[in-house]
Amino acid sequence: MQGGGAQLIFPLLLILIFYFFIIRPQMKRQKDHQAMVDAIRRGDQVITQGGLIGKVQKVKDEGEIEVEIAQGVTVRVVKSTITQVVNKTEPAKK
CATH class of the missing domain: 2.30.30 (SH3 type barrels.)
Known part of the structure; x- marks a missing residue:
């Protein structure tokens, strides 16, 4: 039973890492670029x-x-x- 829990934690941890290191910074850059373009x-x-x-x-x-x-x-x-x-x-x- 414990093997199943460990197998579930790894993909969730991987998704969190992708979110905080790739997706979130990219969304912030897009938001900053849109604000810059709107202010021209x-x-x-x-x-x-x-x-x-x-x-x-x-x-x-x-x-x-x-x-x-x-x-x-x-x-x-x-x-x-x-x-x-x-x-x-x-x-x-x-």
Whole structure:
């Protein structure tokens, strides 16, 4: 009878380890990324998954933003592909 209890504890212990070391941190990263994406505003400097760095010109409701990657060159980017917000405010002009 004791062998059956030990066989049940091991899979439960394995599930707990997976939850605390893999699933829970991944859910926290997803939540943090969604909060960062939701907080993107005009003038923020962002980096996309493709490695483009640019300044947000317009935030659209459809999950898109317009990013200026060079003077006069604006591209539409899906918000969820933003990996990092570099500067939250516009830099001071000299």
